[in-house]
Amino acid sequence: MKKNKRPSGPKTFTDISTRARDGDAVVMTAMEFKEFVKTNGVKKAAKEVDIVTTGTFGAMCSSGAYFNFGHSDPPIKMQRAWLDGIPAYGGLAAVDVYLGATELDDSNNMMHGGAHVIEDLVRGRAVRLKATAHATDCYPLKEIDTYVSLKTINQAVLMNVRNCYQNYAAASNTSGRTMYTYMGKLLPELGNATYCSSGELSPLLNDPLYRTIGIGSRIFLGGGEGFVIWEGTQFNTGVERTPNGVPKRPAGSLAVLGDLKQMTPEFVKGLTFTRYGATLGLGIGVPIPILDEDMAKACAVTDKDISTAIFDYAQQTRARPVLAEVTYAQLGSGEVDIKGRRVPTSPLSSIYKARKIAELLKKSVAKGDFVLTEPVQRLPLDRSFKPLDTRSEKEAMK
């Protein structure tokens, strides 16, 4: 424990980030902090601990990266572009494209999608770039076939519109056949159940009311540094919460951005979910300043206090039926009870990597290398999640 003079009441964000920058902050991982609170109580924790580092590593589908390749000679205004055969969106000016993590090639080869190309680039590999265009007087070239790597690309920026979900659904399958879903392989007749959150280590579950994580928060992203740039898509505050504010269903999410050139393959991984497709395995960590006792109480949350529902993915509808309400402690025990049956569980989220991220982040925050930033704007507290229905032009205007 550091011996510098500490304020007795609530601390400001600036107090904490200044102390961290000077290397004087008391920093704990989420795992350590929960133990500390168990032994010493919330009051002491709020007084003595400055920052708690959280982490998560899992499949984060709504991810992708934009690139600027520089200009060819003669120049080209890329309309259609492919990176290692995976289509990238070229409807931006000239030589900027966006590659989605779940994009597949024309043969729908799920073993190698946009996420795998992103991982290849992070690994330092060269990737084949092909592009076509309608020629203009200022951009006369009609096609190009070349190689690029992170060394040749100007900007390579991971920009994800929905990551780091605050809580997530769990899945099982009552049908008679194996179902291949984004929740993994679901065996028939309640053969298994899968879930996808790092639970008590997950950033937004330690800051359930978005008091410290907001737009402008500096975060650990894929092994480098990034920022929260907006609320994530499908952000939904209209879900039931526990008295501590912890949502019982998927709620908030983050849109994030960071320099791909800083990232490492350990935390940026192309994944394949059989018969679903490709997606990006990504590591995110957020340091949370312990401003006061409420924040300490929020970060003391454990898997016993966080619950979710197991949905029946056999029902191919938007509103899948709930099979059971469970806590993450139950899910993490390896078995849950569904309708009187003991069903084995699997996480989709790597707790091993989530813990590693929390530890790495703790080290760099404690050394003053990773500087906490106060959000410039809070995440919304009033977002509903609207469905997509087939509707008329008039109905859409209502």
Place this chain on the structure above:
Amino acid sequence: MKTKLVLNFNPEASNLPITHNLTAKYGLLVNILRAEIDEVGGKMVIEVSGKADSIKTGISYLKEAGVGVRPIKEGVRRDDEACTHCGVCISICPTKALILDSKTHKVIFKEEKCVACGVCIDACPPRAMEILI
């Protein structure tokens, strides 16, 4: 003694009642782990248990019958570098050869428990599991 064998069948050998013979004539317990055999031959993976001598004579019988025999120490291999330790595999592995270590939170692969059923292969998102037979 227990051993896992990969058997290769040519069209002639594919009609022989080899598992029956291994049991009835050589007193071996045969557990069929995988079998893909049709009119042009195929492969079978079996685990045989019994006395060492009986296994030896059983293998000689198979070879004389024209069945290719290859002992295997491992049927499934994990690429440790590719594994993210997410744990998707642990609930689908029927023999609990894949388990989460509660201390390290890593997925442990107990090869001796693996029966090479292959159910983990297409369930693994980073494609860290490979079937060798």
